[in-house]
Amino acid sequence: MAQTGTPVISSLKKIVGWNAAILLVGLLGGELIFGSWLKGGGLGTVHVPRDLNLQHDVSEIRPDGGIVRYSRDRWGLRGSHQSAAAIDILAIGGSTTDELYSDDSETWTFQLEQKFRQAGIPITVGNAGINGHSTIGHIYSLENWLLRVPNLQPKIILFYIGINDAVLPADGSYDAIVPANGWGKFRRYAINNSAVIRLIRVVRGSILASELRLAYRAWAPTPLKPVAPPAIHRKLYIKRLSTYRQRVLRLIQLAVERGATPILVTQRRGDAHSRNGILFARSAEAAKVHELQRLFNQEMLSACRSKGAVCVDLASEINLTYQDFFDSMHTNPAGSEKIAEYLFSVLKPLTAPVNLDGKPHADSRSSHR
Template identity: 35%
Template sequence: MAGRTSLGRLIAVNLGILLAGLVIAELAFGSWLFGPGWGTMNIPRDVRRIFDVSGLYGGPKDAVYSRDRWGLRGVYEDPGAIDVLTIGGSTTDQRFIGDGQTWQDYLSQDLGGRVVVNAGIDGQSTLGHLRAFDRWLSQIPGLKPRFVLAYIGVNDAHLQGQQQWDDMASPSVWRRAGRYVANHSALVQVATTIQGTLKARKAHVVHGGTEVARGPWVAGRPPDPAQAADAALVEAYGQRVTALIARIRAAGAQAIIVTQSRSDYRVGAAGQPLGRGMAPDSVNFGSWAMQTAFNRRAMAACAEAGAVCLDLGRDLAFEDGDFYDWVHTTPAGNRRIAQWLAPRLAPVLAQ
């Protein structure tokens, strides 16, 4: 009996020492007491994932997606020396585009090595971009980009169901609690990193759930964009763009507003829209009209605020192979975006 008691005490002592060690490790290396208060935010941080993109577009099978401990994507040495910080939704984040092949990567190259860093969040609209400054970006020590480029418009035209990403937190209480622990616990961070490494190659793409639209692309009489979207929604979007520019300036940066396009229409060399032929003498311009309504309002708000306004959605002629679904661009499309942006941004950055 005495032997069993001694063994029980030894186990209890060892468990106590182990528990004390875990508590000390959590307090020392976690952020329960010190460090940024990430709260329940679901911003991906310290992640490196490998996605099989062989079914989406040509090129290497594996796409490596990584974000650093601050949730940023890209190469930089000092948060205070970033030339251009890009914000936006999934078309900015580019979850299934490998490191080195995002439009930010190509833009940095085309601008002669300027530091261009990606702060896009999958699913966000301008509602989320506004909140990101106070809930996330303001907590990154020393972050002070010269310019903040907002690549916006697609998600704002379809705001329904966006709350989870715009709030940067799950609507589920249990998931928010789990995220709170994950955001502060050093041990959970180590465990999830190991788990992510082991499971990364099992991940499969979900973005390309719909087949990319293809031509033939034909001209026709497009509808009036002003009649294609709810005027109140478009006006609300314009007000958010104005607020976003003000928030960027409050952070000490200059604002660059860039509009977006989609794969289910084309813009000709002269700027005229090209739609898909649906039937004899019938051309589908629906997506063009909707997106153009939002893009025009963004450009109007941008001009009124005196920011840098680039209407990529109107002026860049994409081609087949530039998208892998309705809105997400391939590496080829990303290179085209960078080649369009670079000569327009170069004189702005040189000021």
Template identity: 30%
Template sequence: MPKKLKIILINISFLLIGILLIELIFGGWFNNSNQLSNLGIIRDAKFQFDVSHLYDTKNPTITYSRDKFGLRGISSFNQPEKINILTVGGSTTDQRYIDDSKTWQEVLEKAYKTNNEEVYISNAGVDGQSTYGHLKSFELWFSKIEKLQPEIIIFYVGINDFYRISSDSEYDNIQQLENRGLKSHIKDKSVIYNVYRKLKGIQKAKKHEVGHHKIDFSTINYTKESVIDEKLIDLYSIKNLEAFKSRLNKLIAYSEKMGAIPIFITQPAFTYKIRNGEVFGIEEVKYLEEKYAYNGVGYYKLLNKLNEVIREVSEPVLVIDITNDEDWKAEDFYDYYHMSEVGAEKLGNKIYEKLHQIEFVK
């Protein structure tokens, strides 16, 4: 065997052995704890963050805690059997930079207690998750938490599914979901794949400005003019909406299997604002897949297309519309999508009022 070829083969062997060791040590092949970590689920941890660079607050150092099950919530901490309402969503549900005591879930729970109703609400939001990730949460996370039997599951969804045009997930096909093969299990358990997925997600979040950062809204121009590529509307309807519908149906099925009632809350953003029935959106034109143009009003229209799908798959009474409320202000957000403490308080109180309009929830 030529010497150069022998050296190459030896190096490849060491590389493969290294990959195997990394997967065995850090992957989820034999350790469910690693599997959850790879999916971005933080457990048994407490962090303190300085949020003065994001929004104005009297106490700029906030506490962010997760219990041993990976759930966030003060009164039900490490006590999943107490949970009446489980909230599921992405970063706007997680609220990484809002104090434990001031998340919209805590505001909602306090509203119940103020009215002499003992309700325990837990936060299962995961930064960056779309409805793809929520399905994984049911399969790999919630099902492993003993005594977790919420009566209601609130899904706060829409924004993280906005940017998915292509139908590229196993969850676009429910039949495929029920009969998943080796490829799906590798994705679930492989630490290397999940590091790649996280890096790709960070890059995508930065590109579409959905990561956490401060925006000075006094410098943002809003317009009534709508910019939206007609091809984008057609493509969105054909690919994204049908796939979104499939995932929502599966989330409903998973919720009902747990004995819970699924309630959906549509999401607001400050890429647009509604005043006296008129929609104003940011003037800046952005692009999906680097070729389909839209501005703030176009974003609003596409977001409401996702909301229409939510109403289609769920009972109308179980959908709470927040997207189209007119009272959102710049002070409620620190960027286009994430709320400040002021916004979280407003959202929690809104949800309480609207939940109480649902007769059986009372």
């Protein structure tokens, strides 16, 4: 019996071996044809979401519910642009710029673009927001990611920053986009170039959306109450504020080196705000974070003014209410529309044809507009 079984086993091994070889050749051929291994350029070992076209249900996060489309191009940018060369204004920020739970047509960057076009100004706005990034991550992005995008030469780089720097640790480990070790770099390089892995990522799109949802926490829209301003002593945050200032200055430098006008915009939260000298907050903790955010906004404006850059104090000027947010910091489409309208009024003078030369408009260098 052993003798009669041996040829059968041998034949099975040959069949399995040939099938495995054919599969391997097919995979290698597919990788060479559809992958990016031999095309040059690419993102190398940089870790950013890209080649995404997600359809996900936001009903658990947003009261209006429904399915929204979240897409990023092959270079990791959101927006209506057909090529990076078409981008005039590049917005850089964290999740408040990324806007995972807003449809491609609902983000403040897209709505800003539409306002320009409705005014007869053919401006294209690209979105380089990355979930969770602080200014540490934005510096990484400019130094390691965005410089790899072919023909990306925005006239304006708009930094919508501050919220994450005020509340997250300062070590930067959470928003690094370049792996620290050899294995991590190889793994990221394979993910960025493999056609098979790209296909798997598309199939797992709904899972990815579910994982990203962890960064958001929906709330019941209830009015904020007047509270006593908490005592926030600046001297306790000197080191964090100082390092934040240095990062802001570095962002300005990087934008100028790319031939772009840097525009820095302060941020405000949805769980607390000041009006007519009165602080309104959802809780004592929200009031404390608001006051800390105010210190970071002041530091950013100071650094911005010191370089003669364009400084926009959106946090103090915009009329956002608790109803414009779906959680403590992320705006819903109505809130994003207000941001777009406000920024349009500020940026319109900068984007006249005579000013699309990478130089700030003379009347726009202030802490407010």
